[in-house]
Amino acid sequence: MKILVTGGAGYIGSHTCLELLKENYDVVVLDNFSNSCKESLNRVQNITGKTLSFYEADLLERPSIHQVFKDHTIDAVIHFAGLKAVGESVTIPLKYYHNNLTGTFNLLSVMDEFNVKNIVFSSSATVYGNPATLPITEDFPLSATNPYGRSKLVIEEILQDLYKSDKDWSIALLRYFNPVGAHESGEIGEDPQGMPNNLMPYISQVATGRLPRLSIFGGDYDTPDGTGVRDYIHVTDLALGHIHTLPKLISKTGVVIYNLGTGNGFSVLEMVKSFERASDRQIAYKITERRPGDIAACFADPSKAKKELGWEATKSLENMCQDTWNWQAKNPMGYRTHSKKE
Numbered sequence: 001m002k003i004l005v006t007g008g009a010g011y012i013g014s015h016t017c018l019e020l021l022k023e024n025y026d027v028v029v030l031d032n033f034s035n036s037c038k039e040s041l042n043r044v045q046n047i048t049g050k051t052l053s054f055y056e057a058d059l060l061e062r063p064s065i066h067q068v069f070k071d072h073t074i075d076a077v078i079h080f081a082g083l084k085a086v087g088e089s090v091t092i093p094l095k096y097y098h099n100n101l102t103g104t105f106n107l108l109s110v111m112d113e114f115n116v117k118n119i120v121f122s123s124s125a126t127v128y129g130n131p132a133t134l135p136i137t138e139d140f141p142l143s144a145t146n147p148y149g150r151s152k153l154v155i156e157e158i159l160q161d162l163y164k165s166d167k168d169w170s171i172a173l174l175r176y177f178n179p180v181g182a183h184e185s186g187e188i189g190e191d192p193q194g195m196p197n198n199l200m201p202y203i204s205q206v207a208t209g210r211l212p213r214l215s216i217f218g219g220d221y222d223t224p225d226g227t228g229v230r231d232y233i234h235v236t237d238l239a240l241g242h243i244h245t246l247p248k249l250i251s252k253t254g255v256v257i258y259n260l261g262t263g264n265g266f267s268v269l270e271m272v273k274s275f276e277r278a279s280d281r282q283i284a285y286k287i288t289e290r291r292p293g294d295i296a297a298c299f300a301d302p303s304k305a306k307k308e309l310g311w312e313a314t315k316s317l318e319n320m321c322q323d324t325w326n327w328q329a330k331n332p333m334g335y336r337t338h339s340k341k342e
């Protein structure tokens, strides 16, 4: 079975390609390397001892997508490609809407043309906005507070409309909570360009000395220790969630929605302490102002995915921190020892 992975060179995409190859899927990657580099795919192939096909191509250029579908008989698409920095999406919304929406339109229209109607879409817990209660189930009300989140919400709605118009489509909307960690080999991991926006890459760069100190955004939330609580999920568990989704996607048409999280919430301070244990280093931090748009706490009820997909996260917080540290210590500058396009 042949899977097209858009954005397959990125953080979650590369870990998913690895698990797909391990399960003997044929993998074709389409990525423009706007936030990644080819080295991640080289390493995926080295770890698995298997090869994948890849296209350096942009979803904004429809003919490039067309070429991939002409060259390969694709059974299903896992669609990771998109821009994901929330703050940047507020500053340059048109770029975000263009890339995430137009890119998805182009992909869906080429899929339709080639009669490939199986797609897994990377959605996000951000579509739940500020939830009234916890844990979050898939039927909670949806809202968006920034252009990035709105692009996810709109794409979810477009995909629902598509199925309503043509019942041959099979669509899985996977809402990720907070992916962290790295493959246990330490060969692939998260490699943010410039200043990290998210907690784990920030903490790990403080641990290596690349950044001087973590700012903890708010110590006065209504949480056990006053700092924000999130559902951190190991990226390998998340990748395996996609592997568990594929058989269902292929076997039955419709739209399915799953939370991919662990169901456990950890605070920023708990993350810092756990990372200190894993790395045997002290993380300098200071509690500062809340970050605008942040919510106090967010964690999933992942029981639907367990019941219907037979999937659940198995890796502990300790695993997440150890694997992040292993990757960061082995690759203090990420993939950057290699040139961006290499």
Ligand code: NAD
Pocket (backbone or CB within 6 Å): 006, 007, 008, 009, 010, 011, 012, 013, 030, 031, 032, 033, 034, 035, 036, 037, 057, 058, 059, 060, 079, 080, 081, 082, 083, 084, 099, 103, 122, 123, 124, 125, 176, 177, 178, 179
């Ligand atoms: P990432 O930036 O590492 O990967 C995205 C990949 O898409 C990159 O390799 C980038 O080069 C590529 N890309 C972007 N625009 C493209 C285009 N127009 N054409 C071709 N390739 C393009 O991000 P990630 O963390 O791996 O996230 C993957 C997906 O999961 C994204 O859609 C993201 O919004 C979603 N998501 C991520 C998180 C998270 O915290 N990492 C949480 C929820 C949802």
Ligand code: UD1
Pocket (backbone or CB within 6 Å): 085, 086, 087, 124, 125, 126, 127, 149, 176, 177, 178, 179, 197, 198, 199, 200, 202, 214, 215, 216, 217, 218, 227, 228, 229, 230, 268, 291, 294
């Ligand atoms: C991020 C995304 C959100 C996405 C979610 C799941 C942002 C602003 N939001 O949310 O759209 O759905 O991931 O992947 O990027 N923190 C600090 N200091 C830091 C960084 C973070 O204290 O330097 C705190 C935050 O206040 C929060 C927690 O750490 O309480 C996690 O933050 P982050 O990793 O950015 O993820 P989310 O805010 O959950």
